[in-house]
Amino acid sequence: MGNAAVLALRIVLVLVLLGTLFVQAVLVPLFAIDLAEAGAQPVRVPVLAIVVLGILAFQVCLVCVWCLLTLVRRGTVFSAGAFRYVDVVIGALSAAALLLFALGAVLAPGESVAPGVVLLIGGMGVTVAAGALLVLVMRALLASAVATAAEAHQLRNELGGVI
Numbered sequence: 380m381g382n383a384a385v386l387a388l389r390i391v392l393v394l395v396l397l398g399t400l401f402v403q404a405v406l407v408p409l410f411a412i413d414l415a416e417a418g419a420q421p422v423r424v425p426v427l428a429i430v431v432l433g434i435l436a437f438q439v440c441l442v443c444v445w446c447l448l449t450l451v452r453r454g455t456v457f458s459a460g461a462f463r464y465v466d467v468v469i470g471a472l473s474a475a476a477l478l479l480f481a482l483g484a485v486l487a488p489g490e491s492v493a494p495g496v497v498l499l500i501g502g503m504g505v506t507v508a509a510g511a512l513l514v515l516v517m518r519a520l521l522a523s524a525v526a527t528a529a530e531a532h533q534l535r536n537e538l539g540g541v542i
Contacts, residue, residue: 385452396441425485429478436475443468457528465518472511479504
C-alpha cells in the first residue's frame with residue numbers, strides 16, 4: 380500500500396472519527412430530548428445506551444484500523460503485533476452485532492415501532508456479525524502470512540549460514 384493511499388485513508392478515518400464525536404456530543408442529546416418528548420420513557424435509557432455503545436464500538440474499530448495502517452507504513456503488518464488490533468476489531472464488531480440485536484429486542488414489544496423496522500435492525504445485526512466473521516477469516520489469512528514470513532526469514536538465515 381502506497382504512502383498516498385495510507386494518507387488518504389488516515390484523512391478519511393479522522394473525518395469519520397470527528398463525525399462520530401459530533402454525533403455523540405450533539406445528536407445523541409437531541410435524540411434523548413426527542414425520545415422524552417415522544418413519551419418513549421420505558422425504552423429511552425436502553426436505546427440511548429445501545430446507541431452510545433454502538434458508536435463507541437465503531438470508534439474502537441477506527442482506532443484499530445489507524446494502528447494497522449501504522450504497521451502497514453512501517454512494513455511490519457505481517458507480525459504478531461497486528462493480531463491484537465485485528466482481535467479487537469473482531470470483538471468490537473461482535474459487540475456491535477449484539478447491540479443491534481438488543482436494540483431490536485428493546486423496540487419489538489408494543490406498537491411504537493413497526494415490525495419491519497425491527498426486522499431491518501435484526502438484518503443489520505446479521506450483516507455486522509457477518510463482517511466480524513469476515514474479519515475472522517482475514518485474521519486466519521494474516522496468521523498464514525505471518526507464518527510464511529517467519530519461515531522465509533528462517534530459510535534466509537539458514538541459507539546465509541551455508542553461503
